[in-house]
Amino acid sequence: MPDSSVEGIARSYIQAVGSHDMEALENLLGEDLVATFAGTTLDKAEWTTALKRLLPALVRNGIREVFTAQDRACVVYDFITDTAAGAVRCIELLTINAGKIREIELVLDRVAFAPVNEALNARVPPAQ
Numbered sequence: 001m002p003d004s005s006v007e008g009i010a011r012s013y014i015q016a017v018g019s020h021d022m023e024a025l026e027n028l029l030g031e032d033l034v035a036t037f038a039g040t041t042l043d044k045a046e047w048t049t050a051l052k053r054l055l056p057a058l059v060r061n062g063i064r065e066v067f068t069a070q071d072r073a074c075v076v077y078d079f080i081t082d083t084a085a086g087a088v089r090c091i092e093l094l095t096i097n098a099g100k101i102r103e104i105e106l107v108l109d110r111v112a113f114a115p116v117n118e119a120l121n122a123r124v125p126p127a128q
Contacts, residue, residue, distance in 0.1 A: 006096050007066050010073035018061030030100035037106040057081045085115035
């Protein structure tokens with residue numbers, strides 16, 4: 001039986017992304033999801049599209065710590081890639097309600113992450 005606690009849902013989400021399990025991810029995200037990263041706000045469809053773009057470079061996610069308070073979780077993990085970036089430390093702040101993730105805020109070092117984007121762009125050049 002899946003762990004439906006705030007920590008369990010947060011861990012399941014990071015693990016689903018790391019294992020490229022889009023079906024599990026879809027089940028964890030609320031339809032009303034609001035995700036923010038670098039000043040950009042995305043809905044559920046936009047967030048999953050953004051994650052799918054990263055999957056070719058993602059080997060796995062390595063969870064380091066999970067902190068929780070009421071309906072919030074803070075997950076500190078390594079986004080482990082097959083690029084020159086190697087592992088990039090990330091933090092995701094999640095709000096979970098009724099067993100679904102409703103809000104995500106992703107925090108990472110964009111300079112450390114740049115080699116991931118460069119590698120992805122080299123593999124699949126942007127549309128002209």
